[in-house]
Amino acid sequence: MATPAPQTDPTEARIAHLTLPAGGWSEAARSDALARLRSTGLPTRRDEYWKFTRPDALTQADTPKAGVLVDDEPPIFGDTDALRIVFDDGVFNAEASDDLALEHVTIERLGDTKADIHWAQGVYGVLEKAGQTPVARPLAALNTAFASDGVLIHATAKATRPINLVYNHRQEASDAILHHVIKIDADADLTIMESGPAAARFNKVMEVDVADGAAFHHVRAQGRDHERLAATHVFARLGTESTFKSFTLTVNGRLTRNDCVIELTGDDAIAHVAGACVGDGDFHHDDTVFITHDAERCESRQVFKKVLRNGAVGVFQGKILVKAGAQKTDGYQISQSLLLDEDAQFLAKPELEIYADDVVCSHGSTSGAIDEEALFYLRSRGVPAPIATDLLTLAFLAEAVDEIEDEALRDVLVARLEGWLERHRS
Amino acid sequence: MLTIKDLHVKLEEEDKQILKGVDLTVEAGKVHAIMGPNGSGKSTLSYVLSGRDGYEVTSGTAHLGDVDLLDIEPEERAAAGLFLAFQYPVEIPGVGNMTFLRTAVNAQRKARGEEEMSAADFLKEVRARAKELQIDADMLKRPVNVGFSGGEKKRNEILQMAMLEPKMCILDETDSGLDVDAMKLVAEGVNKLRSVGRGFLVITHYQRLLDHIKPDVVHIMADGRIVKTGGPELALEVENNGYADILAEVA
Ligand SMILES: Nc1ncnc2c1ncn2[C@@H]1O[C@H](COP(=O)(O)OP(=O)(O)O)[C@@H](O)[C@H]1O
Ligand SMILES: [Mg+2]
Numbered sequence: 001m002a003t004p005a006p007q008t009d010p011t012e013a014r015i016a017h018l019t020l021p022a023g024g025w026s027e028a029a030r031s032d033a034l035a036r037l038r039s040t041g042l043p044t045r046r047d048e049y050w051k052f053t054r055p056d057a058l059t060q061a062d063t064p065k066a067g068v069l070v071d072d073e074p075p076i077f078g079d080t081d082a083l084r085i086v087f088d089d090g091v092f093n094a095e096a097s098d099d100l101a102l103e104h105v106t107i108e109r110l111g112d113t114k115a116d117i118h119w120a121q122g123v124y125g126v127l128e129k130a131g132q133t134p135v136a137r138p139l140a141a142l143n144t145a146f147a148s149d150g151v152l153i154h155a156t157a158k159a160t161r162p163i164n165l166v167y168n169h170r171q172e173a174s175d176a177i178l179h180h181v182i183k184i185d186a187d188a189d190l191t192i193m194e195s196g197p198a199a200a201r202f203n204k205v206m207e208v209d210v211a212d213g214a215a216f217h218h219v220r221a222q223g224r225d226h227e228r229l230a231a232t233h234v235f236a237r238l239g240t241e242s243t244f245k246s247f248t249l250t251v252n253g254r255l256t257r258n259d260c261v262i263e264l265t266g267d268d269a270i271a272h273v274a275g276a277c278v279g280d281g282d283f284h285h286d287d288t289v290f291i292t293h294d295a296e297r298c299e300s301r302q303v304f305k306k307v308l309r310n311g312a313v314g315v316f317q318g319k320i321l322v323k324a325g326a327q328k329t330d331g332y333q334i335s336q337s338l339l340l341d342e343d344a345q346f347l348a349k350p351e352l353e354i355y356a357d358d359v360v361c362s363h364g365s366t367s368g369a370i371d372e373e374a375l376f377y378l379r380s381r382g383v384p385a386p387i388a389t390d391l392l393t394l395a396f397l398a399e400a401v402d403e404i405e406d407e408a409l410r411d412v413l414v415a416r417l418e419g420w421l422e423r424h425r426s
Numbered sequence: 427m428l429t430i431k432d433l434h435v436k437l438e439e440e441d442k443q444i445l446k447g448v449d450l451t452v453e454a455g456k457v458h459a460i461m462g463p464n465g466s467g468k469s470t471l472s473y474v475l476s477g478r479d480g481y482e483v484t485s486g487t488a489h490l491g492d493v494d495l496l497d498i499e500p501e502e503r504a505a506a507g508l509f510l511a512f513q514y515p516v517e518i519p520g521v522g523n524m525t526f527l528r529t530a531v532n533a534q535r536k537a538r539g540e541e542e543m544s545a546a547d548f549l550k551e552v553r554a555r556a557k558e559l560q561i562d563a564d565m566l567k568r569p570v571n572v573g574f575s576g577g578e579k580k581r582n583e584i585l586q587m588a589m590l591e592p593k594m595c596i597l598d599e600t601d602s603g604l605d606v607d608a609m610k611l612v613a614e615g616v617n618k619l620r621s622v623g624r625g626f627l628v629i630t631h632y633q634r635l636l637d638h639i640k641p642d643v644v645h646i647m648a649d650g651r652i653v654k655t656g657g658p659e660l661a662l663e664v665e666n667n668g669y670a671d672i673l674a675e676v677a
Contacts, residue, residue, distance in 0.1 A: 371518075372479070373516050374516050374517075374518045376477075376478050376479070376500060376516075377512070377515070377516040377518065377570075378518070378521075378526070378530070379477070379499070379500040379501045379504070380476050380477070380478075380500050380501075380503075380504055380509075380510055380512075381504055381526070381530035381534075381586060381590065382501050382504035382505050382530050382531075382533045382534035382537065382590065383501060383526075383529055383530050383533045384499075384501045384533060384537075385499070385501065387529065387533065388501075391521050391525075391526070391529065392518070392520075392521070394520070394521075395518065395519060395520025395521045395569075396520060398520040399520070
């Protein structure tokens with residue numbers, strides 16, 4: 001008699017060889033998250049927000065493999081004065097990291113704090129949970145439950161240096177789950193840079209609690225490894241007159257899904273989220289943003305630009321939800337793609353949902369090719385076609401890149417984009 | 427300098443012949459003007475010479491010195507010394523005017539095997555040239571032609587021409603949309619560049635630009651051909667009598 005193949009539920013299969021870290025302050029949040037994950041299950045193609053992106057590679061049980069790129073460029077933020085915290089395939093590398101000491105900031109590692117009571121309890125899994133409605137984000141729940149490490153950062157005043165989280169990818173087969181908690185007290189100010197491919201597959205959550213009058217700046221560059229997979233979430237809660245600015249550069253990567261979920265809970269808060277990505281060939285990049293205005297006179301901006309060629313796919317799903325009472329909301333959203341050939345594809349789903357009557361919200365999404373008139377004009381002045389194309393491509397990306405306030409960081413990212421464009425000319 | 431022989435051009439997409447045998451030679455140091463009614467093919471001639479897509483040369487040749495223009499890419503034509511001041515300069519959002527100019531100058535130098543211009547030298551040079559054309563620092567910083575007035579765009583074309591120091595300059599209706607003062611400024615800019623080694627082909631619809639840029643030779647173009655060639659007096663004839671008489675005379 002033939003034994004029927006075991007009908008394993010994909011969610012159970014995925015978590016079968018993960019261990020729920022037991023004990024300590026995070027235990028309750030972790031089991032709570034596991035219950036959330038089990039109730040929704042991992043995402044499938046049938047889920048409304050996974051229509052354009054096939055989640056299989058992000059949810060599969062087996063540890064994926066991705067070639068480790070022999071990186072010919074120096075570390076992206078290497079010349080920036082920053083406190084560096086290094087993870088290799090998701091494992092903290094103490095030797096390569098700086099001392100976790102920074103004036104006005106306490107920095108601890110999630111994997112290292114075993115106490116029963118911790119300040120991070122008020123944030124860990126809390127913002128993630130809040131961000132599960134109205135749209136479930138099962139990969140984030142999985143992360144909260146099983147994260148092996150991460151950093152817990154608490155800024156009480158303006159930090160004197162930025163913090164650079166460096167994610168190295170060393171082993172071909174690797175699967176990293178990191179969870180960061182960032183708490184910024186009233187009027188404090190913190191900048192976090194993230195860089196590197198992290199692992200063959202990276203699942204990362206960053207919860208950011210920005211108190212009244214505080215500011216958070218986030219600049220990240222996702223690594224260049226072609227086959228890497230990443231599902232990242234940023235969950236942020238913004239207090240009165242606080243500022244949140246996040247920029248992401250993505251070059252390469254087989255599959256990247258970046259979710260950003262922001263709740264403006266205090267009046268006069270500002271949230272800017274921007275991203276630039278460039279992809280050639282086996283590249284699928286998905287930006288999914290959900291911004292909730294739940295206070296008066298808040299401003300939100302979403303600026304996403306994608307340069308795609310040779311079968312690369314870009315996805316943008318961006319929503320602005322303005323709750324009743326969130327008067328004088330100023331919401332702006334733009335997502336654009338530059339398709340460098342006819343094989344590239346851009347899928348966009350911009351959404352506005354507004355329950356207040358005195359608001360200004362605008363959104364736009366376009367897809368286009370290089371402007372032939374402009375190209376000819378440049379060439380007629382002696383600029384060779386490939387250089388002219390690069391100039392026009394950088395010009396297209398400029399609106400997103402200009403969202404980075406720090407000029408030095410902006411220059412660093414532009415230089416990387418120039419390098420990529422030069423390597424990927426037709 | 428510029429030698430065009432029996433040039434026939436049709437649209438690539440349509441079966442429409444636009445240039446029907448153009449013969450024209452511009453010698454170094456000379457200014458030639460082409461006048462002609464709208465739609466006679468003046469802009470088409472300038473585009474075909476500079477290598478824009480969309481046209482098909484069905485017969486004829488065009489050389490700059492001994493360089494076969496029709497055989498090479500637009501950027502190579504520019505590096506060989508050809509410059510076209512556009513009738514409608516193109517706006518390029520996101521590309522700074524200075525960046526654009528410096529990239530162009532150095533790309534041409536590189537193509538000719540010359541040394542690139544240093545940032546400092548370039549800045550000095552561009553400031554001096556810009557000042558002569560009353561182009562302020564703000565215009566240099568802004569994206570190429572974006573938000574420029576008609577006059578500013580045309581002055582910006584002349585600035586590019588001054589920086590690139592081409593051998594052969596084609597000006598396509600550089601006077602259109604300019605008031606008298608702006609036209610004088612542009613004409614002065616052009617006159618400064620006149621030299622023994624440089625040829626000019628000034629395309630214009632009206633005689634008035636030719637009061638300021640004195641041509642050596644004037645051609646009348648109609649229906650894709652040069653139908654009459656003469657001295658500066660030909661421009662005055664057009665001014666006084668319009669094209670009708672000339673066209674009737676050659677018909
Ligand atoms: N790209 C094009 N598509 C369609 N028609 C064109 C194109 N370029 C030129 N033409 C036509 O060719 C003729 C000559 O145009 P043009 O060279 O612009 O004349 P001019 O500059 O003398 O006014 C006109 O009939 C014009 O409509
Ligand atoms: Mg014309």
